[in-house]
Amino acid sequence: MSRDRLPYVLTAFAVLAAAAVLLAMGRVPICTCGYIKLWHGETISSENSQHLTDWYTPSHLLHGLIFYAALSPLAVRLAVGWRRLIATIVECAWEIAENTNAVIERYREVTISLDYYGDSVINSVFDIFAMIAGFWLARRIPVRASVAILLGFELLTAYVISDGLALNVLMLVYPLDAVRMWQGGL
Template sequence: MTPKWGVVIITALIVLTGLIEVMMGRPIVSKTGRIMLWVGDTGSAELSQQIADWYTFSHVIHGFLFYGALRLLTRRWGVSVWTLAAAAVFIEAGWEVLENTSFIIDRYRATTLAQGYYGDSVLNSVCDILACAAGVALARVLPVRISIAIVIVIELAMLWFIRDNLTLNVIMLLYPFESISRWQTAG
């Protein structure tokens, strides 16, 4: 895939995801109507509604992981970087749609630190996809060791600052542990 077509396909995926979420009834922006660059308070109703928050870093990690996994799976096929990037964005876009279904929203509320979570705004979902694309771009140009180090640093920083990260989020979503939940809410 050429760079031009890569950009066209990635842009189309992002626009399509936004349209699907609007049709699902997701708000385009926060219910308050405000648009903010950063929300650092994990207890705020603006979390997952704005351009970026602590969980944006998890989407950057998605980019590293999706790129790495796709690269490993396709290394013998000579797949272009743009095809890998489009595939990673496709996976992320699919997750964003799934994440905003009542099934996943209810699961998050029941099992994770996000008891007040009511889904993402379209703005937040689009920015999460862009964060994943940024992770893909970084994974493409950085040595594997540096990519792994960045993922570890992000995970540890999130653990330190908000007692949550991608690893804990996946664990608590799939198989919640009461001890993790108690530790997370104690902070």
């Protein structure tokens, strides 16, 4: 195998390994409803985070934009394939951590996600693919366009579902009652 292909193979291996870990943790492979949808748009639903994509998919695409920017200083030393591999490993680690009982309980305690029981494995894998797509996109578009996409998706998801990447992180790390009430429509 050529050295140029190795990061691609390792990226695929990282995604498969993350899926295997999630299955070993007891995460369901697909929605317990018994079918797979391309898009599930209801956030207050037992099927949220169970299908291929949902309103949280854009936040994973934003992870890719952010990881590309964060890893850009390494560009002189590491080819883009290796930087994408690092980003993928970080995203896989997040998907695993996000689906631990401790983090799931934290979401349920401090957010309006009372019916959140973790992601299905297929949803987690597609979240990882969304990050890879965001990384790929950031490599091909100007920085201004990446910033516009980031702001656009944050505003869109804040408007439509009263959530997004920034709000999700805020509520996980430093929950605010005012935000929780706003998210709950109170």
